[in-house]
Amino acid sequence: MNPEPVHTDIAVVGAGPAGLSAAVAAAVAGASVTVIDAYSQPGGQYFRQPNPAVDPDPQEPRPRAGRELRHKAEAAGVRFLNRTVVWGAFEDLRLAAYREDTAQAIELQADAIILAPGTYERVAAFPGWTLPGVITTGAAQTLLKEQRLLPGQRIILAGTGPLQLVTAAALVKAGAQVVAVLEGASPGEAILRQPGQTLAAVWGQSTRLKEGWQSWRTLKKAGVPYHRGWGIIAAEGKDSLQAVRIARLDRQWRPIPGTERRLEADTLCLNYGFTPATELAQLFGVQLHWRPAQGGFVPRRDEQMQTNVPGLFIVGDGAGVGGAELAMVEGQIAGLAAARQVLGDSTLTRRIEALQPALRREQRFQQFYARLFTPGPGLDELAAGDTPICRCEGVSKATIVQTIHAGADTMHAVKAVTRCGMGNCQGRVCGPLVAAILAQETGQSPERVGQFRARTPIFPVPLTAFTVLTTEGAESAESRN
């Protein structure tokens, strides 16, 4: 039991590029800062660190950069709560959290909160997608970078975006047999159609271009086929993945009849982009708006990354997918703006303004990038009637479609009737899939369909996690709206 909430000037939720940058900026400006993060080491997915038991001082550029940022934060006095999940948000900028390794319930009260929750990978539902061996590309990255393990013997990557390319190259370098990389989009066409915009967007992006080019060369050298305009249509296997069926896709990402092929593989890595994690924003009553180019519903923010809730800032991919560089600029701006608010230090204004050119440059790149790698509607049509859409509760596409035709025409109604989204993942995996089916079956726009509404607790925690809550003012911020 811990009856007094812990106070901190600024609480940062998430220790990826955005959260770490925000924490450093705010702490250097003089604020007391606490960073809460679900993982055992700060860094998030982008700066993921190798297993610290064996490699405490990584030399690879990304983990190294993340480690340096963390050291800066520690030197500035930032306090880290690792392996801690935030499960509730309450009025007066209070957060309820649970530390998993010590089974400790935590309540934190802050004068400003910076959310940097990141994203969830977007996947696709097709026949066989729940077979063991079908994983996300993020899972492959974690195995490779943190655990130094190959996810399988014969690996196929399917989806869209440069993460697939970079991951495939990293797998090859680690000794894996990569059978093929399937890129659903045809990014070359967009670049050739709009050479001027391409040049404007990639200006100043030499690190990104170099990484992409090196990955490409690694795949070429290893003879790994990189198929643009191809995608998965089904996975096959008895107890685990044995083969995938692939096809050439048209511009709408619909399989072109007669192009189907079968490839043997024991591992399939999926990534079709990212969905911002908006659960905490929802609990706080933040206004969201529909921005498909940024991954879906994202918070409305002012130029300092502050939301309609005073003192609540949101940064990084969780505020709109834009990559690590944009996330770090946004984090710095929010860290300085929150510190200015909390400390009343107006001298920070100049430093916030100085970051605006970098912000614009990264935003330009984000807009360009989104045009190249956005899945078409055919992706949402791959599931068969008996394909599970909700992995947790085993709800099939046919059940969802029947429920919609019986009159359940909102996300909430589909969830209430079918239990889709009520399992342990709380709709994080199936949410975008259900939304797409609902939009398709009812003719509503994705904006009107919306998303599953976040409910406290937003993450499964043991009942002992609730013992910390003081009864006074324990009403959820969301329930007042």
Added chain:
Amino acid sequence: MRIEANTRRGQPVTIYVDGTPVQAYTGETVAPALLASGRRAWRVTPWGEPRGLFCGIGICFDCTATVNGVPYVRTCQTPVAEGMVIETERPLERDQ
């Protein structure tokens, strides 16, 4: 399978999966240790589907197992320890 080149491992430890000893190393989490032992699935859903690792970042809850008596533990987020007891989840045990 574990990558050998340019990789150091922690201390060897033994974990027990449904009573069978499995070699792992300190600093590893449970799911990779199970994959390295050749297992692809360590859970069966109530409707009979085998499941193992999926998202790898603690979000999807597909890779859960009973660890040292605690049910529904995410194996991708749980570090191994000497003598850890893993019980795979089966529908008969939890739903009937």
